Amino acid sequence: MLSRYVDEGAAGPVIRLERVTKVYDGRVVALEDITLSIHKGEFVFVVGPSGAGKSTFVKLIYREELPTSGRVWVEGRELGRMPRWQVPHLRRRIGVVFQDFKLLPDRTVYENVAFALRVTEASPREIRRRVPAVLELVGLKDRARAFPNQLSGGEQQRVALARAVVNNPAIVIADEPTGNLDPDTAWDIMRLLVDINRLGTTVIVATHARYIVNALRRRVVAMERGRLIRDVPRGTYDHES
Amino acid sequence: MRVRTLGFLFGEAWRNVLRNGLMSLASISTVAVSLCIAASMAICAANLDHVASTLESQLEVKVFLAPGLTEEARQALIQQVTAMDGVQEVRFVSREEALQRLRDRFGEDSILLDAVGDSNPLPDSLEIRATGLQAVKLVALRVGELEGVEEVLFHREVADKLSRITRGLRIVGVLVVSLLLVGMLLIIYNTIRLTVFARRREVAIMKLVGATDWFIRLPFFLEGVLLGTVGAGLAALVIRSGYVWVAASVRGSLPFLPLLPPYPLVNYATALLLCLGAVVGGLGSSWSLRRYLEV
Numbered sequence: 001m002l003s004r005y006v007d008e009g010a011a012g013p014v015i016r017l018e019r020v021t022k023v024y025d026g027r028v029v030a031l032e033d034i035t036l037s038i039h040k041g042e043f044v045f046v047v048g049p050s051g052a053g054k055s056t057f058v059k060l061i062y063r064e065e066l067p068t069s070g071r072v073w074v075e076g077r078e079l080g081r082m083p084r085w086q087v088p089h090l091r092r093r094i095g096v097v098f099q100d101f102k103l104l105p106d107r108t109v110y111e112n113v114a115f116a117l118r119v120t121e122a123s124p125r126e127i128r129r130r131v132p133a134v135l136e137l138v139g140l141k142d143r144a145r146a147f148p149n150q151l152s153g154g155e156q157q158r159v160a161l162a163r164a165v166v167n168n169p170a171i172v173i174a175d176e177p178t179g180n181l182d183p184d185t186a187w188d189i190m191r192l193l194v195d196i197n198r199l200g201t202t203v204i205v206a207t208h209a210r211y212i213v214n215a216l217r218r219r220v221v222a223m224e225r226g227r228l229i230r231d232v233p234r235g236t237y238d239h240e241s
Numbered sequence: 242m243r244v245r246t247l248g249f250l251f252g253e254a255w256r257n258v259l260r261n262g263l264m265s266l267a268s269i270s271t272v273a274v275s276l277c278i279a280a281s282m283a284i285c286a287a288n289l290d291h292v293a294s295t296l297e298s299q300l301e302v303k304v305f306l307a308p309g310l311t312e313e314a315r316q317a318l319i320q321q322v323t324a325m326d327g328v329q330e331v332r333f334v335s336r337e338e339a340l341q342r343l344r345d346r347f348g349e350d351s352i353l354l355d356a357v358g359d360s361n362p363l364p365d366s367l368e369i370r371a372t373g374l375q376a377v378k379l380v381a382l383r384v385g386e387l388e389g390v391e392e393v394l395f396h397r398e399v400a401d402k403l404s405r406i407t408r409g410l411r412i413v414g415v416l417v418v419s420l421l422l423v424g425m426l427l428i429i430y431n432t433i434r435l436t437v438f439a440r441r442r443e444v445a446i447m448k449l450v451g452a453t454d455w456f457i458r459l460p461f462f463l464e465g466v467l468l469g470t471v472g473a474g475l476a477a478l479v480i481r482s483g484y485v486w487v488a489a490s491v492r493g494s495l496p497f498l499p500l501l502p503p504y505p506l507v508n509y510a511t512a513l514l515l516c517l518g519a520v521v522g523g524l525g526s527s528w529s530l531r532r533y534l535e536v
Binding site: 062085088089090091092096102104106115116118119120121123124163167 | 243245246249260442443445446447448449450451452453454456
């Protein structure tokens with residue numbers, strides 16, 4: 001399953017933003033002059049209050065949005081210059097998880113996960129091999145035939161996570177993955193993200209779950225009103241005095 | 242693209258058709274009814290054409306003689322006609338013979354003959370064979386001027402009239418069929434618009450997991466093609482059995498009407514209808530996708 005998307009920048013950072021500003025509708029400034037690098041295998045929390053620009057930041061990485069000015073590189077490719085037809089191949093290198101799960105309600109857990117593989121024209125054998133493996137990883141092997149509405153919120157998020165990693169992406173992005181979950185379930189999801197990171201995948205989590213950020217002590221990128229106000233290697237949610 | 246992917250996308254399209262049950266039904270039946278009407282008009286026109294050209298190719302002129310013509314006058318007339326340029330053969334048909342022919346054609350107990358009763362309303366007549374198509378009209382004209390001739394009938398005239406009717410029908414037909422095509426396009430356009438709207442979440446997810454443009458578009462396109470083809474298939478079934486039945490019953494009750502034989506006509510019609518349905522479905526959905534599906 002060789003992708004036409006070519007990994008050219010294995011040596012440099014996996015993600016690089018240089019003087020990135022994003023303005024919506026010509027007046028709403030979502031991001032202002034952000035410069036930042038994320039390396040392979042890092043686990044990064046992006047924190048800040050609502051409207052700080054966390055979502056815009058992650059959208060720039062999977063090219064849901066393009067910067068108004070400045071440049072974004074992912075695996076050595078500058079996204080602003082990437083032709084449209086290559087965008088799907090970029091997206092296959094990035095797994096994304098959302099607060100609202102974004103599962104297909106009329107398909108089983110198995111089919112929801114397999115969907116991400118079918119899109120890449122994976123062989124049936126590949127699908128039969130990979131899907132149970134990732135369902136096992138997220139602990140949902142027994143629920144493969146269930147439909148999303150028969151699952152709890154935490155289980156649904158685990159399905160979303162399985163779908164995000166089934167393609168073996170280089171990067172997993174989670175945008176408020178625990179926003180709809182109770183603290184115990186949130187921890188389950190976070191532990192899974194840590195496991196995925198341990199296998200070598202770069203993980204970026206936008207969150208305002210203070211207790212998780214403070215407990216895990218990973219790199220913290222703090223944002224406020226579109227600006228990067230803090231970037232600490234083993235940081236906490238709030239400024240340490 | 243791999244075959245299994247095409248299979249998967251075809252399955253997705255079929256899924257859409259089923260999920261959109263009512264709207265799918267509306268578009269399939271619209272396509273079916275429209276194509277039925279269009280095909281009926283086309284088949285009517287083809288048959289009229291056929292009748293016209295069959296008549297045109299008959300070199301016969303029929304001359305009805307005035308009643309009460311004496312034997313000598315009749316013999317003189319026949320000789321005159323036989324001597325004419327362009328006449329190949331002249332045959333006298335007595336009124337008795339004419340009635341007998343009708344009996345043979347319609348059967349002894351036909352309503353038509355019942356109405357006639359014992360009286361014979363038919364005149365004596367001459368059947369003239371002309372030497373060529375050009376001669377038919379000349380012969381007819383000249384015979385019409387002769388003494389003792391009441392009326393001249395030749396197929397060319399009937400054929401001309403039929404051709405005029407066919408031409409008119411064709412213009413009306415093209416107009417009606419164009420309108421029907423626009424109607425079919427619109428309903429498929431709208432159906433696909435609704436599917437796209439109903440599946441906007443899925444489209445977003447597909448984009449997210451890295452589906453290419455054609456992977457996202459193809460199921461919607463195929464859905465349009467399916468709706469058009471299924472509708473056309475229904476129309477073809479109706480037209481097939483309908484025309485076979487009509488042709489059979491016309492042969493039974495109006496045997497002198499030279500209709501086109503049902504085979505292979507209905508096979509051509511079926512193939513044409515299926516192609517038309519698929520094309521209209523594909524066009525309608527492409528049009529809708531260009532407007533409503535952003536990928």
